[in-house]
Amino acid sequence: MTSSIEVGVAGVGLFMPGFPTAADWRAGRASDEPELPTGSRLDRRARGRSSVLTKALAEAYFEAADAAGVELGKGSAVFGSALGEVGTMLGLLNQMWRDHEEPSPMAFALSVHNAASGIVSIATKNRGFTTSLGADHDTPAMALMEAIGLIAERGEPVVVVCGEEPTPTALVPDDEAWELATMAIALAPLSDHDDGTPVRLRGPFKVAPTLTGPELRPMLARNPQVGLLDLICAIEAGKSGTIALDRGRGAGWCMEVLVADG
């Protein structure tokens, strides 16, 4: 085991087509609208310029932060994605080489992996810590690892947000395709005498999982960040145990869910 640090779960959030909030997911209430994120908490200019991924990550971030009572403008954020803004990158390559045009300067500036992290920090006027990382199917585990290091160091809440936009069809075979999904968990430090936090987490570490994620439609199950959805589902299920963060496609990192009376 790598970590014995425990942190509390203070809130969750998500955006997926059909499930624009964690509350909709929890209720099993699929809807047709909105199929794409609106970026409702971003200003008009950022909303217009941001990618689907950035807007979906922002929706998940704000839902989790609100649920946790994180004061916007404060707190740290860790964004994770295996491919980041690859759709924007392909758009730029198309512009350069198919259309023989100069690439859009704004699209170039927003093609960086940390576009969402930057856009959210601007929207919340937060001059604190933010980062953006990737580790393929281990991205959720490593984003949680970074967050737990931050909590241990600073004793402040951290919102972890992971997501992937729909498959870049030019680069991935159809049978490996996935759909858009973004998820967020707000983590908080435990106080010295904390026995009232309903759900705590420990990890990540490499152990055999005792819990399994829900059965999902294949396009969602193949999203490289689905491990964070499995963790959210385990938290919501209210059972203690260890859950894999990679659906068997990464290095085998798991998180232990500790539920009071669970």
Add this chain to the structure above:
Amino acid sequence: MTLRVEPVAITGMTLSNALGSNCDEVRDALAAGDSRLGPSPVKVPFETAVGAIRVELPSLDGALTPWSTRLTRIAKRLVINLELELAALRERWRPERIALILGTSTAGAETTESAFQHFLATGELPEDYDLWRQHTYGAVLHVMRALTGAQGPGWVVSTACTSSAKPLASAQRLIGAGLIDAAIVGGIDTLCAMTLCGFNALGALSSKPCRPFSSARDGISIGEGGALLLLERSGEPIVWLESVGESSDAYHISAPHPQGLGAQLAMQRALDRAGCSPAEVDHINAHGTGTPHNDGAEANAISEIFGNEVPVVSTKGYTGHTLGAAGATEAVLASFALTDAWIPASLGASPVDERISIKIATERTEGSFRRVLSNSFAFGGNNVSVLLRSA
């Protein structure tokens, strides 16, 4: 509340870029005042100078062959340079307690660009192209794990031009929290058409070798390269990593805050976390990209915190802006002041812009340097300042 952190031993370091394939070659080129910025090997429809690695890179063989890209071949160059130090690291710590935290902004974009051109020409991707093995962040992690034996936590930070400075902070945090004992940190970026064309479209690219802080500066020169540093809970340090300050501008996705507020915050946080006063810093390796706005904002920020007497150098006139590799590269370059007792001339800076009041070192300067700060600032308003102390 001011957060204090414990220093971490840096027990090994290397780099490879336009100046040379290892620390000795790079040091010699800096001492000679050689710029290696020249014509771009990547075909673009405009004139620019780049810092390209113009020597043969080692190949990836055997089981690693499918992961072979320019990025992973630079990674192998760096690992070869650190062979002895890595062997010592593996003797001191269990593999699962050694983390691998890297940074890149381009990842495998150079390979994907070639694949995409093939796709446009033929309607199919090249047979040997594999997104997961050649483009993603996991690809370089896989190769580095295989080459170094590190089996602990591993991720790639991608925050544009701060990508390889932030891993130093992550590693210091994980060591401080007892989650790991050691870390291999750093970053790699390669030249590619998208970054050259993108910066050109932003009007930020110079057609000639860049001249940070000069009155004649008119933009950046892009470079490529990589750097690695070994961080350990305990050990015989070459230099100490004292602290890292991180902040966000919360201002604009691609333009710095005009007064450099986020940059000031990053530098002040680095000082606070080390419990160190501005007067205790003897040299600053500036982000110093060579664009009028960036250099002006950074100079304001430095002046606000440190006054105008600490010698400041931008090394981008030698290497070009290595983007996602710049943070780690310049941490290594800044550490040379601590180990070798001299700093290079800020190449191309003379004549210094008279609106810049900080002390730009326009000539190689010898002296006793106990603490140095290295700045990296990025798109997204992401700022990092790395504070190093002599051993």
